[in-house]
Amino acid sequence: MMKTLFTVAMAAGLGLTASSALAQTVTSATLDAIKAKGYVQCGVTGGVPGFSAPDANNVWAGLEVDYCRAVAAAIFNDAEAVRYTPLTSQERFTALSAGEIDILSRTTTWTMSRDTQLGIKFVGTMFYDGQGFMVRAADGITSALDLSGAAICIESGTTTELNAADYFAANSLEFNTVVFVDQDEVVKAYEDGRCDVYTTDSSALAAERSKFADPAAHVILPEIISKEPLGPVVRQGDDGFFNIARWTYFALLEAEELGVSSTNVDEMLASDNPAIKRLLGVEGDFGTPLGLTKDWAYQIIKLVGNYSESYEKHVGPSTAIGLARGLNALWRDGGIQYSPPIR
Amino acid sequence: MNAQVRTEMAPALPPPRRTSGLILWLRQNLFATPTDTVLTIVGALFILWVGPPLVEFLLTKAVWPGGTVEDCRIEAAGACWAYIGARFNFFIYGFYPIAEYWRPNVVFALAALLIVPLAMPKAPYKLINALLFFVVLPVVTVVLLGGGWFGLRPVPTDQWGGLLVTLIISYVAILGSLPLGILLALGRQSNLPVIKTLCTAFIELWRAVPLITVLFMASIMLPLFLPQGTSIDKLLRALVGVTLFASAYMAEVIRGGLQAIPRGQYEAGASLGLGYWQRMGFIVLPQALKHVIPGIVNIFIALFKDTSLVSIVGIFDLLNTIQAGTSDTNWFSPHQAVTGYIFAAIIYWIFCFSMSRYSMFMERRLNTGHKR
Known part of the structure; x- marks a missing residue:
């Protein structure tokens, strides 16, 4: 009897070490849950033009919706694997902390008190408003x-x-x-x-x-x-998923900076530029440490586009909203959108 | 003797002009007293003041379907009905996948097919009809709209929307609150202390909180109590919340009806050897419910309109789709939002007015001499 118990305990101990060794590379309860259910649950507004609003085909569209689609593209290679939860501004943070949504992408201003007191993490600034x-x-x-x-x-x-x-x-x-x-x-x-x-x-x-x-x-x-920096938000305490969320945002910016768009991404696979090779997963593997595949950024760009494409499509000067890039231009174009290098 | 005796009746003279026809009607209805005269004149002036611009805005200067957004953007343009036409599907079905519209359409058609004979007192097969409407229809609706069975593509409830959701919430809340309300009202009058206390506590609890609080509680607080990951469908939470809320009000209205039944009726039932449920079912409730039809319909109508409150917890009912529609950049124009709200008002009015007329019809039909 004693012996059996001991074996069980040993086995359990071994199992534990094995799982914690795995955990060193990627642990994300959120990512696992998302993969299990097959879609990303994304909290959006009840309709803010250009950011998240139903389009003519009754499908959610907008700059912040594109961010959710980008995360889905990175995880599932399918930008449509997103379900949307329209939230009021009162219930948005509760919905996130209660786990009803995975990502809050709802014109949420990044402030210190929210970042430090609500158990949430701001991913970055999708749109510098003011x-x-x-x-x-x-x-x-x-x-x-x-x-x-x-x-x-x-x-x-x-x-x-x-x-x-x-x-x-x-x-x-x-x-x-x-x-x-x-x-x-x-x-x-x-x-x-x-x-x-x-x-x-x-x-x-x-x-x-x-x-x-x-x-x-x-x-x-x-x-x-x-200063009204609007950005996507995830739950605090899941660093693995936070990394995915953050680098999805950076990939959108990096793609624009390197001139990679949804239209030319396949030609760019043959590019000699090492930065583009790294971005698209031709050289090196930056996806696996995130718990994703090597071509995660390729999928984002292929299926959703880069930051500039989303911006021009939903809020840019050619749309009804007609906002110039301004602060939201890349750093080298006089704005403050900046992605750390992918290397 | 040659007396003047008429052999035929003199033809009847027409009544004085001022006591017949249009003039009489005007005198009786509009100019009977000096107060009436003043009110009539004020009313007429008000109509003359409000009417023409309203007709102009809603009809003559409105942009009808077929028009473009450019037509709506002109300064002088009235209501932008073209926008309603273009987004009509969104207001009716919300985010329901366009390829699957036949499913809500079948549900709408079934509901209409069943409710019409149910509402007509003379139509046959009432029992089967009622069973179909109250038991089979909800099941069919869930299977058909939700999908996942018989090769139907699953459509989660967060994609249901528009008038579809408004009608679903009203249907469930109305059908759920009436029986629940009856049970609660009977329970509150019960002689058994436990039942009485429980029912009273339930009613008082739900009546003492505003519906908005109930909805917020259901949609914001509830997820915090549940273990992470388990989530109850948002629409279901709202359905339960609205139904329980309405049943508390319903219980009090029905209790009013129960109190109007003389004690002798209860005793007469008992002396016939009827049990509690027989007494209630055959003698007391039929009379009591008849008394409170106006009150019950009042609650139904209020309930139908209160469903619009679910928009604050992010459920896309009719009103919320209309609000979301105002963010449609393709139709940005000065009267986009106003036209949407007018459209919503028209739809709400049609449904509420129909309910009110039908209840008046039922009251007349069930009138067996108590009416004063």
């Missing part, structure tokens, strides 16, 4: 510093209001607001001419502008007065 001002072109205003005393339509009780108050105080401008409780009311009031200025995040400004009868009659001023 609060801006829109005025009527006929008013001839070219800078936010000319806005002293102008009537500003604003949503009450938001950080938008506080940011604007701070900015006006810091620049000794007269702060004159017309306050509303609802975003739609704010837009309506600005449209009806009850105030001269409308302020909110610049991506939302651009989206609202494109709904106006004559979008060309409104200008968005160049000043951005707040």
